[in-house]
Amino acid sequence: MINWGVRxxxxxxxxxxxxxxxxxxxxxxxxxxxxxxxxxxxxxxIKGWVLAAVNAIFGVLASLGVVQDPTTESLSDSDQARLYKKPRSDIYK
Known part of the structure; x- marks a missing residue:
């Protein structure tokens, strides 16, 4: 059974x-x-207006931090992510 509350x-x-x-x-x-x-x-x-409206809404949500890194529990970056100087290359091999 799907737990919709968690989703x-x-x-x-x-x-x-x-x-x-x-x-x-x-x-x-x-x-x-x-x-x-x-x-x-x-x-x-109409398509252009709807696309612009949806992009604006999601842009505001992203700016407010609602859209966040799914690999962390909270809105902040993990300690590991904050210490990166450049992206890891070994994960794409």
Whole structure:
């Protein structure tokens, strides 16, 4: 069984789900228009506005520290990450 309470406490997971819900809504609306269920049609202007709004919201969340390093428990960097002079290269081999 899925423990939804734990998932909703993970801010990165919540942001990913919100992004996916926007994509799902777009796909459903485009499909509904294609088969004639609705007259609503996404224009490039609407798509651009929605993308700009979502980017702005996530940009503010990232600036506030809501979007954080998933490898740490809190909002701060780990001691190891703060001491890096350059990224580790051995993890990509």
């Amino acid at each position: 909703f406490k993970n801010k990165l997971w919540v942001i990913a789900v919100i992004s996916q819900l926007f994509i799902l809504a777009e796909v459903l609306l485009v499909g509904a228009h294609a088969i004639g269920l609705t007259d609503f049609q996404f224009t490039e202007e």
